[in-house]
Amino acid sequence: MKNKLLQQITEYVENVEKTLEELSLKTQFIKDFLTDCTDTGGVSGKEVTALTFTNKELKAMPKTFKNEFRADGCTAHITKRKSGKNNYCYEIRYRRNGYNISASSTNLTTAKERFIQSLNCAQPHQLNAVPDTFNAFAEYYFTNFYTEKVKANTYANVKRVYNLHIKPHFGEIKIKKIMPALCKVLVDKFRADGRGRTAQEVYSIMSIIFRSAVAHGLIDRSPLAIVSAPKHQRVNGTVLTADEERLLLSADRADKRQSFAILLYTGLRPNELATAKLDGKFIIALNSKQKNGVVAYKKIPITPMLAPYITGDKLLPCSYKILYPHIKRLLPNHTLKDTRTTFATRCQQCGIPADVVRVYMGHSLGGVLGKSYTKFTDSYLYEQGQKLLYT
Numbered sequence: 564m565k566n567k568l569l570q571q572i573t574e575y576v577e578n579v580e581k582t583l584e585e586l587s588l589k590t591q592f593i594k595d596f597l598t599d600c601t602d603t604g605g606v607s608g609k610e611v612t613a614l615t616f617t618n619k620e621l622k623a624m625p626k627t628f629k630n631e632f633r634a635d636g637c638t639a640h641i642t643k644r645k646s647g648k649n650n651y652c653y654e655i656r657y658r659r660n661g662y663n664i665s666a667s668s669t670n671l672t673t674a675k676e677r678f679i680q681s682l683n684c685a686q687p688h689q690l691n692a693v694p695d696t697f698n699a700f701a702e703y704y705f706t707n708f709y710t711e712k713v714k715a716n717t718y719a720n721v722k723r724v725y726n727l728h729i730k731p732h733f734g735e736i737k738i739k740k741i742m743p744a745l746c747k748v749l750v751d752k753f754r755a756d757g758r759g760r761t762a763q764e765v766y767s768i769m770s771i772i773f774r775s776a777v778a779h780g781l782i783d784r785s786p787l788a789i790v791s792a793p794k795h796q797r798v799n800g801t802v803l804t805a806d807e808e809r810l811l812l813s814a815d816r817a818d819k820r821q822s823f824a825i826l827l828y829t830g831l832r833p834n835e836l837a838t839a840k841l842d843g844k845f846i847i848a849l850n851s852k853q854k855n856g857v858v859a860y861k862k863i864p865i866t867p868m869l870a871p872y873i874t875g876d877k878l879l880p881c882s883y884k885i886l887y888p889h890i891k892r893l894l895p896n897h898t899l900k901d902t903r904t905t906f907a908t909r910c911q912q913c914g915i916p917a918d919v920v921r922v923y924m925g926h927s928l929g930g931v932l933g934k935s936y937t938k939f940t941d942s943y944l945y946e947q948g949q950k951l952l953y954t
Contacts, residue, residue, distance in 0.1 A: 620679060628657075628682050639678070640783075641671075657682075663780030693779050697733040697741065697772075701725065704775045714851060716834055724764050728753075738776050743786045750793055762793040800904030803827075803897060805954065808905070810893055812872075818879035822886055824872035826899065828951065829863040830906035830924045833883035833899040841878060844945055850925040861925040862941070864948030868909075913950045923948075 616624075639657045654667040655678040666677035694700045705725075710718055732749045733741065746769060753762035766787070773785035803811075811823040825831060825839060831848050838849035842862070846869075850859045865873055883899060890899055903924070910920045921927070922939055 616675070620675060623679050623683075625683050641674075658780040658783055693781065695738055695781055696735040697738055698730055698735050700738055700776060700779075700781065701730070701772050704772060708775065709771070714853070716851065721768055724761075725768055728761065728765050729768060738773075738781050741786050743789050746786050747790045750790060754793060759793060766790075766793055800901040801897065802908045803894070803901055803905045807894055807897070811890065811902075814889065816881075818881040819886065819889060821872045821879045822881040822883075823902070824869055825878070826886075826902040827905060828866050828869035830903050830910075830920075831861075831863075832903060833886070835861075836883050837880070839878055841873070841876060845941070846878075852925060859925075861923070862944065863923045864945040866948045866951035868951050868953070909953060910951055913953060915947050915950050919944065919947045 639655050642654045642656070644652045644654065650669050652667055652669055653671050653674040654665060655674050656663075656665040657678075658664075664678070664681045666674055666681045668674040668677060694703050705718075705722065709721070713721070729749070733745075736745075749769075750762050750766055753759070753765060770785065770787050773782070773787055776782050777785060808827055811827070812820055814820045814823060822836060825836065825846065826833065829839075829846055829848075831839060831846075832851055835848045835851050839846055840848070845862050845864050847860050847862050850861050853859045886899060890897060907920055907924060910923070911917060919939065922944065
């Protein structure tokens with residue numbers, strides 16, 4: 564009986580000592596944390612990753628998180644931010660496995676209590692609402708978000724590059740397991756092959772996917788953050804000579820001749836050709852470079868150079884896809900985009916003001932004065948367009 568009582572007392576003392584030791588460690592951690600933040604002057608964004616929870620706090624957590632916090636010990640981040648003259652705000656945030664949970668307070672203990680309450684309110688379906696593998700998430704992002712931000716042709720081009728180069732590289736790897744080195748391998752592959760533009764496109768697409776993954780709480784930061792962005796110097800278009808212009812305008816079909824004339828003497832982008840229509844003394848076409856769903860039209864006067872090719876009250880439709888092989892066959896060193904460069908150059912050579920040329924080509928005039936206050940009348944745009952006459 565006496566031995567049993569002694570054993571119980573011994574166990575009790577050991578438990579008390581263990582508890583006191585744990586409390587001492589917790590107290591020291593908090594002291595270190597407060598000292599660290601004070602030393603930095605309360606700089607906003609100061610992050611401490613080694614946030615731990617007591618056994619009592621762990622017991623208050625739902626089972627889904629209890630095991631993870633007990634095993635990892637530092638899966639939540641705590642940030643101290645200046646709040647008022649003499650106060651600070653503590654924010655605890657957990658972003659893993661599809662969850663994005665946060666709680667804050669001017670008191671650290673209260674912040675932890677609120678954080679645990681938020682854990683208990685988190686619903687299991689949040690884990691499965693957003694795919695956590697690379698390709699599945701990319702498709703989810705493209706379908707639900709990206710398609711609303713860009714034009715249809717831009718979306719198609721991005722998906723083409725993604726399916727051809729990015730999807731095969733990552734497949735269905737868990738996004739949180741993708742390291743910077745894996746991203747760098749793909750970018751460096753195109754750099755080594757001298758395909759700088761492709762490297763730039765691939766980097767850009769990966770960047771928007773990883774930024775979206777961060778926004779969805781799948782990862783804390785993009786693995787591209789330490790991968791150098793490839794720099795590619797785009798080659799500007801070259802101006803066609805007068806003889807080369809005449810060669811294009813001698814195409815074997817009337818619709819081709821008219822389409823080449825419209826490109827040469829209006830500065831339309833090739834993909835805008837399908838939207839071109841006659842409107843009195845002008846040709847109007849959809850500006851394909853507008854973002855965020857904005858619909859805008861360009862209005863270009865029928866110039867003396869274009870007038871001979873416009874007959875009747877309707878334009879002759881011809882797809883730019885038909886014109887591409889034609890120009891490559893006749894002028895192998897040129898592309899359709901060179902017709903746009905030619906138009907801008909000829910306009911200025913003929914004395915048309917640069918701001919008017921920008922309006923013709925669908926560019927912003929730039930600056931507050933240009934964007935808000937400069938509005939050219941149709942009569943002025945037409946008058947200036949009549950200057951485009953050369954041999």
